[in-house]
Amino acid sequence: MDVSFSPAEEAFRHEVRSFIAENYPKHLRGKSRGEFGGREDFLAWHRILADKGWVAPAWPTQYGGPGWTSTQRYIFAEECARAETAIILPFGVNMVGPVIYTFGTEEQKKEHLPKILSGEVWWCQGYSEPGAGSDLASLKTTAVRDGDHYIINGQKTWTTLAQFADWIFVLARTDKNAKQQEGISFILVDMKTPGVTVRPIITMDGAHEVNEVWFEDVRVPVTNRIGEENKGWTCAKFLLSHERAGIAGVARSKRGVQRLKDLARAERDGENPLIADPDFARGVAELEIDLTALEYTELRTLAGEAAGKGPGLESSILKIKGTDIQQRLTELTLDAVAYYGMPYRPYGHELETLTNEYVPGPDYSHGAAQSYFLTRRVAIYGGSNEIQRNIIAKMVLGL
Amino acid sequence: MDFSFTEEQTLLRNSVNKFVAGQYDFDKRRALIKTEAGWSKANWQAIAELGLLGAPFAEEHGGLGGGPVETMIIMEELGRGLVVEPYLPTVVLGGGFLRHGGTAAHKLEHIPAIVEGQRVIAFAYAEPQGRYNLADVAVSAKKSGSGFTISGHKAVVIAGPQADHFVVTARTAGGQRDAKGISVFLVPKSAKGVATRDYPTVDGLRASDVTFENVAVGAESLLGEADHGLPLVERVVDEAIAAISAEAVGAMKVLNDTTVEYCKTRKQFGVPIGKFQVLQHRMVDMFMNYEQSVSITYMVTLKLDESDHERKKAASAAKVQIGKAGRFIGQQAVQLHGGMGMTDELNVGHYFKRLTMIDTMFGNVDHHLKRYAALSDDAKAA
Ligand SMILES: Cc1cc2nc3c(=O)[nH]c(=O)nc-3n(C[C@H](O)[C@H](O)[C@H](O)COP(=O)(O)OP(=O)(O)OC[C@H]3O[C@@H](n4cnc5c(N)ncnc54)[C@H](O)[C@@H]3O)c2cc1C
Numbered sequence: 173m174d175v176s177f178s179p180a181e182e183a184f185r186h187e188v189r190s191f192i193a194e195n196y197p198k199h200l201r202g203k204s205r206g207e208f209g210g211r212e213d214f215l216a217w218h219r220i221l222a223d224k225g226w227v228a229p230a231w232p233t234q235y236g237g238p239g240w241t242s243t244q245r246y247i248f249a250e251e252c253a254r255a256e257t258a259i260i261l262p263f264g265v266n267m268v269g270p271v272i273y274t275f276g277t278e279e280q281k282k283e284h285l286p287k288i289l290s291g292e293v294w295w296c297q298g299y300s301e302p303g304a305g306s307d308l309a310s311l312k313t314t315a316v317r318d319g320d321h322y323i324i325n326g327q328k329t330w331t332t333l334a335q336f337a338d339w340i341f342v343l344a345r346t347d348k349n350a351k352q353q354e355g356i357s358f359i360l361v362d363m364k365t366p367g368v369t370v371r372p373i374i375t376m377d378g379a380h381e382v383n384e385v386w387f388e389d390v391r392v393p394v395t396n397r398i399g400e401e402n403k404g405w406t407c408a409k410f411l412l413s414h415e416r417a418g419i420a421g422v423a424r425s426k427r428g429v430q431r432l433k434d435l436a437r438a439e440r441d442g443e444n445p446l447i448a449d450p451d452f453a454r455g456v457a458e459l460e461i462d463l464t465a466l467e468y469t470e471l472r473t474l475a476g477e478a479a480g481k482g483p484g485l486e487s488s489i490l491k492i493k494g495t496d497i498q499q500r501l502t503e504l505t506l507d508a509v510a511y512y513g514m515p516y517r518p519y520g521h522e523l524e525t526l527t528n529e530y531v532p533g534p535d536y537s538h539g540a541a542q543s544y545f546l547t548r549r550v551a552i553y554g555g556s557n558e559i560q561r562n563i564i565a566k567m568v569l570g571l
Numbered sequence: 572m573d574f575s576f577t578e579e580q581t582l583l584r585n586s587v588n589k590f591v592a593g594q595y596d597f598d599k600r601r602a603l604i605k606t607e608a609g610w611s612k613a614n615w616q617a618i619a620e621l622g623l624l625g626a627p628f629a630e631e632h633g634g635l636g637g638g639p640v641e642t643m644i645i646m647e648e649l650g651r652g653l654v655v656e657p658y659l660p661t662v663v664l665g666g667g668f669l670r671h672g673g674t675a676a677h678k679l680e681h682i683p684a685i686v687e688g689q690r691v692i693a694f695a696y697a698e699p700q701g702r703y704n705l706a707d708v709a710v711s712a713k714k715s716g717s718g719f720t721i722s723g724h725k726a727v728v729i730a731g732p733q734a735d736h737f738v739v740t741a742r743t744a745g746g747q748r749d750a751k752g753i754s755v756f757l758v759p760k761s762a763k764g765v766a767t768r769d770y771p772t773v774d775g776l777r778a779s780d781v782t783f784e785n786v787a788v789g790a791e792s793l794l795g796e797a798d799h800g801l802p803l804v805e806r807v808v809d810e811a812i813a814a815i816s817a818e819a820v821g822a823m824k825v826l827n828d829t830t831v832e833y834c835k836t837r838k839q840f841g842v843p844i845g846k847f848q849v850l851q852h853r854m855v856d857m858f859m860n861y862e863q864s865v866s867i868t869y870m871v872t873l874k875l876d877e878s879d880h881e882r883k884k885a886a887s888a889a890k891v892q893i894g895k896a897g898r899f900i901g902q903q904a905v906q907l908h909g910g911m912g913m914t915d916e917l918n919v920g921h922y923f924k925r926l927t928m929i930d931t932m933f934g935n936v937d938h939h940l941k942r943y944a945a946l947s948d949d950a951k952a953a
Pocket residue numbers: 296297298299300302304305306307329330331332333382549552553554555556557558559562837839840844847849850906907908909910911913
């Protein structure tokens with residue numbers, strides 16, 4: 173047992189840290205995702221990492237991955253979190269990319285993988301439907317064969333950042349008579365195809381991140397299907413386990429705890445800083461201890477992966493505990509800023525239309541309540557935390 | 572022992588309920604909070620016509636002569652509708668200061684105007700540095716001639732944009748956090764040197780940060796005794812805590828009913844999700860949290876007129892229970908609605924946001940646990 177880093181790993185950390193310091197776009201420093209103005213703000217860092225060859229840490233080298241060990245990937249994630257870089261959106265790099273290089277044809281790989289890496293094509297995830305959330309396999313969107321094409325009809329929902337997307341990967345039913353999981357195919361759709369419509373959904377915090385995506389007689393070449401017809405569920409499940417692995421967000425939460433402490437040092441509580449309040453300090457300590465345990469759980473998982481086991485059922489633990497910590501972090505932040513959590517902070521997309529965008533209070537308080545509200549989502553998406561517990565109960569405990 | 576309501580009280584509840592059901596369906600409210608003003612004067616007039624603005628005031632001033640129970644009933648029903656018009660600031664807080672601290676002349680000048688819907692008051696007490704400590708007052712009121720000159724900054728004054736008058740706490744003596752030396756003033760917004768910067772809050776209300784720059788007020792603007800205003804402030808704030816506890820109870824009830832109903836109809840895996848036992852137990856916990864909140868709201872309402880010590884303990888106890896229950900119920904209502912619970916389009920998020928803000932108002936759970944612990948040291952109380 174040993175959790176120290178080798179000199180080579182320390183050198184790697186140093187390299188990553190310097191690269192970020194020198195190359196992270198100045199205009200994005202200190203900005204959170206809610207403050208991003210639009211598409212370009214999301215993509216700027218992606219492009220810089222792509223040029224460096226670092227945008228897809230987990231990809232095999234033959235497809236453009238950097239060939240890092242799991243420890244290097246861990247260090248890279250830590251350094252990005254430490255510098256609070258923009259998140260690399262998962263839909264291309266972590267979701268459809270791995271599906272394509274695992275299940276796709278050579279042409280499909282040649283066509284799509286380079287554009288995922290470069291950021292030229294923005295992907296979104298067309299899984300959930302109004303009637304099919306936790307029970308994804310009950311989805312109703314259909315893809316009916318018509319010669320060399322599928323005709324897609326139906327509605328997807330909760331599609332994150334579809335308003336910026338060029339392509340969407342869709343789960344659609346290709347055999348209505350088969351058992352639920354067996355009649356589904358995994359299909360790539362160019363969002364510019366006639367019949368695709370995107371409608372915004374505003375969340376309770378005021379953000380526009382999710383959308384409805386409607387398909388009306390959308391004609392898609394059969395060659396856009398990944399894997400065999402009616403075998404899309406295999407891709408879907410493969411992708412979900414990848415989605416869950418990243419969701420723990422340990423490195424980001426560690427940075428979040430630091431930020432919370434900084435905030436509590438700045439916030440006054442009478443004569444003392446808030447951090448000197450034993451009740452508050454205790455809440456932060458509990459959170460930090462939970463996070464430390466989770467960090468070691470994640471390291472154990474990584475070690476398992478390095479020994480050849482894929483992201484396994486442990487990923488459900490990482491998801492549940494990781495999201496719980498993210499939620500508590502926003503809760504404590506809201507507690508910390510007291511009344512200045514109340515004012516509404518407009519989002520980037522609203523700023524153009526607003527006449528009055530005054531937000532009172534110290535910068536660190538801005539948007540604290542909204543971020544608490546928005547973070548409720550992490551226990552819902554990526555397989556809700558109830559569903560994750562069901563998975564552990566069934567698959568691990570054998571209940 | 573009797574927890575039943577009188578016939579008049581039931582009628583009162585029904586009339587508020589009718590107003591909320593008629594004027595305040597969710598889509599109307601959603602549109603209202605998106606307007607520039609964020610409230611409706613027509614609604615305010617309707618509330619006035621129902622007599623609600625006069626509920627706690629004496630009949631000689633045009634009021635209904637009601638007590639804490641009447642306020643509780645009204646606030647609970649307003650909470651069910653997430654009513655945004657400034658009832659709490661004007662009637663409970665502004666009215667509370669007038670009732671407990673106002674002179675006969677104050678009452679005559681302001682209460683009938685409130686009752687008729689012609690006066691909106693906002694309570695300017697919090698300061699950027701003060702968190703929840705009501706005694707942390709840096710805004711100063713210096714004696715000048717027969718009156719005072721007020722200077723300083725008040726933070727997140729709810730209903731500031733709508734108000735025509737502010738009740739302001741200011742320091743007339745002592746150090747910044749001394750209990751003694753605080754005075755309470757009623758200041759017209761139009762007074763020279765008062766400036767407001769307005770903004771919406773996350774729960775759809777409107778607020779202002781207010782600055783006072785050498786605002787000259789006469790001696791008659793003092794509410795209560797100079798330098799000894801803190802006990803008055805504490806009393807009125809404790810009454811407001813009882814009122815928002817009732818508001819929270821109304822909001823919790825809607826969230827619980829909505830969630831149970833949703834879980835009966837939303838199907839996944841071929842069954843209503845309410846069939847999953849883990850969700851059943853969650854809803855049972857929500858229900859128990861609600862019942863405990865009703866109980867504690869009755870308790871604080873009935874203790875508002877007891878000794879200062881008893882009243883303070885009761886208010887802090889209520890604020891802790893309501894804060895915890897509101898958080899749990901709000902979070903779980905969202906969770907059980909899945910993605911739908913996250914949207915602006917569904918009412919659930921709006922109730923959740925309001926409950927979150929109620930936890931912050933007048934001190935959150937941590938703050939009131941501390942206050943309660945300090946008060947319940949019997950050796951000290953004796
Ligand atoms: C902000 C956000 C972004 C999203 N982005 C995307 C995206 O980009 N692409 C995409 O395809 N989807 C996306 N989703 C959808 C997400 O995956 C679904 O919301 C999720 O699968 C839950 O489905 P649902 O919302 O229909 O809730 P439901 O499945 O209806 O669940 C409602 C409640 O019931 C519980 N429940 C359901 N089944 C069980 C059970 N068997 N046992 C116990 N409890 C159960 C759930 O845990 C939940 O609490 C996003 C969602 C959100 C909120």
